[in-house]
Structures are given as C-alpha cells and as structure tokens.
Amino acid sequence: MDAVSQLISPAPIPFYSVLAVYFVILGIIGYYATKATKNLKDFFVMSGKAGAIVSGLAYFSTQYSMSTFMGCPATCYKVGFAGLTISVPGLVFSMIIPALLVGRKLVKMGHNYGFLTMADYLGDRYESNGIRSLHALMMVIFLVPMMGAQTIGAGIILRTFTGAPEWVGIVAMGVIVILYCMAGGIRGAMLTDVLQGGLMLVTAVVTFIISVRIGGGFEAINAKLLEMSPDLLSHPGLGGSYGWGNYVSMIVLWSFFTIGQPTLFTKFFAMKNYRVMFKAVILGTVGMWLAATLIEWSGVNALVSIPGLAGKQIDFVVPLILQQGLGPVVSALLISGIMAAGMSTIDSLLIVSTGGITRDIYQNILKKDATDQDVFKLSRVVTVIIGIVAILFGISRPATIFKLILFAFGGLGIWVAPVILGMYWKGATKMGAMLSVILGEILFVLITLKYHSWALGFNPLIVSWTITMILMVVISKITPAPSQAVLKRHFEDLRS
Amino acid sequence: MDVLSNAFEKRWFYIFMFMYFIIMVPFPFFFSTTYIPSIQGIPLFVVGWTVHTVITLALILLFAWQALQREEYHEFDDQ
Numbered sequence: 001m002d003a004v005s006q007l008i009s010p011a012p013i014p015f016y017s018v019l020a021v022y023f024v025i026l027g028i029i030g031y032y033a034t035k036a037t038k039n040l041k042d043f044f045v046m047s048g049k050a051g052a053i054v055s056g057l058a059y060f061s062t063q064y065s066m067s068t069f070m071g072c073p074a075t076c077y078k079v080g081f082a083g084l085t086i087s088v089p090g091l092v093f094s095m096i097i098p099a100l101l102v103g104r105k106l107v108k109m110g111h112n113y114g115f116l117t118m119a120d121y122l123g124d125r126y127e128s129n130g131i132r133s134l135h136a137l138m139m140v141i142f143l144v145p146m147m148g149a150q151t152i153g154a155g156i157i158l159r160t161f162t163g164a165p166e167w168v169g170i171v172a173m174g175v176i177v178i179l180y181c182m183a184g185g186i187r188g189a190m191l192t193d194v195l196q197g198g199l200m201l202v203t204a205v206v207t208f209i210i211s212v213r214i215g216g217g218f219e220a221i222n223a224k225l226l227e228m229s230p231d232l233l234s235h236p237g238l239g240g241s242y243g244w245g246n247y248v249s250m251i252v253l254w255s256f257f258t259i260g261q262p263t264l265f266t267k268f269f270a271m272k273n274y275r276v277m278f279k280a281v282i283l284g285t286v287g288m289w290l291a292a293t294l295i296e297w298s299g300v301n302a303l304v305s306i307p308g309l310a311g312k313q314i315d316f317v318v319p320l321i322l323q324q325g326l327g328p329v330v331s332a333l334l335i336s337g338i339m340a341a342g343m344s345t346i347d348s349l350l351i352v353s354t355g356g357i358t359r360d361i362y363q364n365i366l367k368k369d370a371t372d373q374d375v376f377k378l379s380r381v382v383t384v385i386i387g388i389v390a391i392l393f394g395i396s397r398p399a400t401i402f403k404l405i406l407f408a409f410g411g412l413g414i415w416v417a418p419v420i421l422g423m424y425w426k427g428a429t430k431m432g433a434m435l436s437v438i439l440g441e442i443l444f445v446l447i448t449l450k451y452h453s454w455a456l457g458f459n460p461l462i463v464s465w466t467i468t469m470i471l472m473v474v475i476s477k478i479t480p481a482p483s484q485a486v487l488k489r490h491f492e493d494l495r496s
Numbered sequence: 497m498d499v500l501s502n503a504f505e506k507r508w509f510y511i512f513m514f515m516y517f518i519i520m521v522p523f524p525f526f527f528s529t530t531y532i533p534s535i536q537g538i539p540l541f542v543v544g545w546t547v548h549t550v551i552t553l554a555l556i557l558l559f560a561w562q563a564l565q566r567e568e569y570h571e572f573d574d575q
Binding site for chain 1: 498499500501505508509512515516519520522526527528529530531532533535536537538539541542545546548549552553556557559560563564569570571572573
C-alpha cells in the first residue's frame with residue numbers, strides 16, 4: 001500500500017456507481033450531438049452556431065485540465081498564498097484579451113471564409129501549405145501525448161479510490177471520450193463540456209467551503225499559517241519560486257498566450273455571432289476565476305485543514321478534503337469533477353488533432369480533390385485512431401517523452417507571433433512566419449532545457465516569443481510581400 | 497475592425513491594457529514580499545487581486561454592452 005492509499009478511504013461501490021451514471025449521461029449527450037452532426041463544418045465548428053453557455057463553459061473547461069485540480073492546489077499547499085499567482089491575478093484577462101485582439105476577426109473569418117482550424121487561417125493568410133503542414137504536424141505531435149497525460153490522471157484517481165488497475169481508468173476515460181467525439185464531433189465535445197464545467201465549478205466551491213470549515217475559519221487558518229511561516233502569506237512563497245518575474249510570467253501566459261492554443265482559437269470559429277462571443281467571455285471568465293481561485297485557495301487552507309501531507313500525497317489534497325467533509329457518494333461525485341476536468345480537455349484536443357490530420361494535411365495537402373463529406377467520414381475514423389494512440393500513451397507512460405512534450409506544448413504559444421502579425425501587419429510574410437517560428441521554437445527548447453538564465457527570470461516562452469516577433473519583422477522586411485488578393489481578404493474585406 | 501483601425505475598439509484596448517499592466521506593477525496590494533494582513537488575516541494581495549478582477553469584469557460588461565449597441569457587432573445576428 002502506498003502513502004496515498006494509506007490516507008484515502010477507498011469507496012469502490014459509490015465511486016463506480018457515480019462514474020456509471022456520469023458516463024451514461026455523457027453517452028446520452030453524445031447521442032444527441034450525433035444526430036445534429038451531419039457534415040464537416042458541424043463536426044469541427046458546429047457550423048458556427050454555438051451559443052453563449054456552450055461557448056463560455058467549453059472555453060473554461062477546455063482551459064482547465066486535471067492539473068488545475070491536482071497539481072495547482074498541490075503547489076499552493078507547498079508554497080502558500082503566493083501559489084495562487086499561477087492563475088488568479090491574470091485570469092480575468094484570459095478571454096477578453098484573445099477576444100479583443102483576435103476574436104472578432106476569427107468569428108468573421110469563420111463565417112465568411114469557412115475556416116475550421118487554426119492552420120486554415122495560417123495557411124490562407126500566408127498562402128502556404130508549408131506553414132499549414134508545419135502547424136498541423138506540431139499540433140498533433142504535441143497534443144496526442146497531452147491527451148495521454150490526462151488519461152493517466154483518471155487511471156491514478158480510479159486506482160486510488162477503488163483499487164482497480166490504472167489501465168482500467170485510462171481505457172474507460174479514453175473510450176468514453178472517443179465515443180462522444182467520434183459521433184458528435186465538436187458538438188459532442190462542447191455539450192459535454194457544459195456538464196463537465198458545471199461539475200468542476202461545484203467541486204471547486206464545495207472543496208473551498210469544506211477546507212475553510214475544517215481549518216476553523218479564515219482567521220484561524222491564517223493565524224496558523226503565520227505561525228508555521230510568514231513566507232506562506234507573502235511572495236515569493238515558501239521555497240521562493242514565485243518572485244516578481246514569475247508573477248508577471250503567469251499573468252501573461254494565462255491570458256495573452258492562450259491565443260496560440262488551437263483548442264481555444266477554434267472556439268471562435270464555432271461562435272454564432274458577437275453577442276455570443278461577449279456572453280461567452282463573461283460566463284467563461286467568471287467560471288474560470290471562481291474555479292481557479294477557490295481550488296487553489298483550498299490548497300493553502302489544507303496546510304491547516306489536512307496538515308502533514310508529503311510527496312505524492314500532496315497531489316491528492318482536493319480528494320482528501322472532499323473525503324474528510326462529505327459522505328462517500330457525494331465525495332465520489334465531486335471527485336469525478338476532477339476527472340471531468342481531464343475529459344473536457346481531452347475532447348477538444350482530440351477534435352483539433354483530428355482536424356490537423358484530416359483537414360489540414362489530408363484534404364488541403366495530400367488529396368485536394370477530397371470532398372468535405374469524404375473528410376467528414378474520415379474524421380470519425382481518425383478520431384478513433386488518435387484516441388487509441390492517446391490511450392496507449394497513457395498506459396505506457398513514457399516519462400521522459402512526457403516531460404519533453406509537456407513543455408513543448410507551451411511552445412505552441414510561439415505561434416501567437418504569426419497570428420498577431422498576420423492580423424495586424426500587412427508586411428508579414430510567409431518566410432517571416434515560417435523561419436521565425438522554427439527559430440523561436442528552437443530557442444524555447446534551448447532556454448527551457450539548458451540555458452535557463454537567458455529567460456531573465458521570466459518564463460522561457462515570453463523571451464522566445466519576443467525574439468520570434470523581432471525575427472519575423474526582420475525576415476518579413478527582406479522577403480517577398482504577400483499577394484494583393486491575400487491583403488484584400490485579410491484586411492480590406494474585414495473592415496466593418 | 498480591430499484595435500488599430502476601429503476607434504471604439506482602440507479606446508477599449510487602451511483601457512484593458514491599463515488594467516492588464518497595472519496588476520503587474522509590484523504595488524503591495526498586488527505583490528508583497530512581506531505579510532500584510534487584511535480582512536480575517538487574508539494577505540492584502542489576495543484582496544487586491546479580487547478588487548482588480550471585479551473592476552475589470554465590470555469593464556468587460558460595459559464594453560460588451562457598448563459594443564452591442566453598435567451596428568458592426570450585429571453582422572451575424574440573423575444567421
């Protein structure tokens with residue numbers, strides 16, 4: 001028995017029962033989504049007809065993964081209130097900045113030009129199948145193992161609470177997501193995201209209330225924390241990892257750089273109109289703010305509520321709080337909220353990865369005469385194949401690859417340079433975009449792996465992206481300008 | 497139709513950028529290397545973040561309301 005299992009009371013019957021009901025509900029939503037998914041545009045962007053509640057909650061639940069409910073509270077447990085820096089101070093900007101800078105244009109281009117993927121935009125703006133393939137390939141390579149990483153969380157939770165082997169949780173979670181995504185496409189993903197986002201929110205609120213109650217109230221908790229160490233109540237936190245550089249980095253990472261995440265970028269293509277965009281921004285922002293603040297704060301409270309956790313036990317701080325304060329059925333329901341966080345991330349990753357292969361590589365490069373209906377049918381098959389590969393990743397747990405991939409996922413943020421310059425500067429060229437992204441990614445890898453001091457105390461992505469922007473401007477100045485047709489389509493025709 | 501060419505969006509862009517950068521300034525109510533207690537002993541910077549978030553949310557609501565009074569934001573309403 002490991003250290004975590006000694007602390008947690010296994011409750012297999014309530015846990016299996018709750019999961020069974022939860023999966024059946026997801027299945028019903030998936031079935032409904034299937035009936036409404038009839039063509040390629042439905043499959044990838046709901047034919048641009050997503051409403052506000054679906055868009056807002058899907059944006060929020062896609063953004064938040066299992067680490068939001070396990071890794072982040074664990075960090076706060078280790079460092080104290082400074083750990084809330086991870087997402088709380090900059091969270092309010094995580095949707096309004098993308099909406100203001102690129103959202104309105106993306107909604108319009110989705111409606112007018114039929115864009116379905118991020119590579120559709122990049123390929124069209126830079127008149128290049130090269131950049132389209134580069135983005136699609138990078139995206140698939142990074143996102144598939146990310147899905148595997150999320151399934152591992154499900155496996156660990158199921159093993160801890162029921163004693164079942166980890167692969168059972170990985171396969172169960174993978175299969176249910178594959179089914180509703182294969183059948184219902186993005187509609188299946190976004191509709192289930194509404195349920196999952198709601199469950200995540202309830203889990204965060206309840207966990208917070210229990211953590212405060214067990215700790216004896218705010219005043220008692222904070223007095224105890226002060227007694228333990230004043231560092232738990234100030235920056236840079238216990239251990240010193242949240243200094244000002246990291247504080248600024250976190251604010252920028254969780255707002256500006258979400259523009260580069262394909263799962264979030266494509267949500268704008270799905271939005272019905274601007275009214276939906278604004279409602280989604282407000283709903284999603286409030287949801288994210290509440291969930292992140294309360295769940296991370298719960299991690300700090302747990303220092304007093306559930307003292308003495310060490311090593312891997314700390315990752316289970318949220319389930320432990322729930323088990324201490326609730327009966328087995330309700331705690332199982334809310335712990336499944338943590339699995340919901342993983343599922344709502346995987347489903348969007350699965351759909352955009354499918355788009356990368358079927359739309360960006362197959363239809364636009366390999367077989368240009370493939371009809372949308374051919375690609376629609378192929379997309380369902382590819383969704384299953386990618387999902388199975390992700391499950392295999394989850395089961396095999398190639399640790400070193402995961403470490404590489406997890407930071408490389410951050411490298412998708414480099415793509416914010418060609419997106420922003422492509423939308424705001426007519427002089428941005430194909431060569432400028434491609435070369436700067438390649439060099440920016442190399443720089444990002446070098447700083448992250450070896451030359452940490454080059455980051456100047458900030459996150460490596462911030463420095464790498466800044467250099468990418470400079471490189472793109474310089475290279476664009478000395479390479480052939482975009483065609484007049486592209487400039488007209490991406491600037492003049494969008495003015496209104 | 498963007499923050500450079502549309503005066504309405506440009507004005508709001510500057511407002512949000514002001515709110516964005518001000519929270520990065522290490523004022524003691526946003527970032528503090530010493531413990532400054534506030535209500536119930538909660539660190540002052542947590543209260544500072546909350547107040548800043550509420551103000552920004554109010555600005556987002558105002559921006560959305562003003563934007564939806566404008567013709568260009570109703571382009572796809574009939575679809």
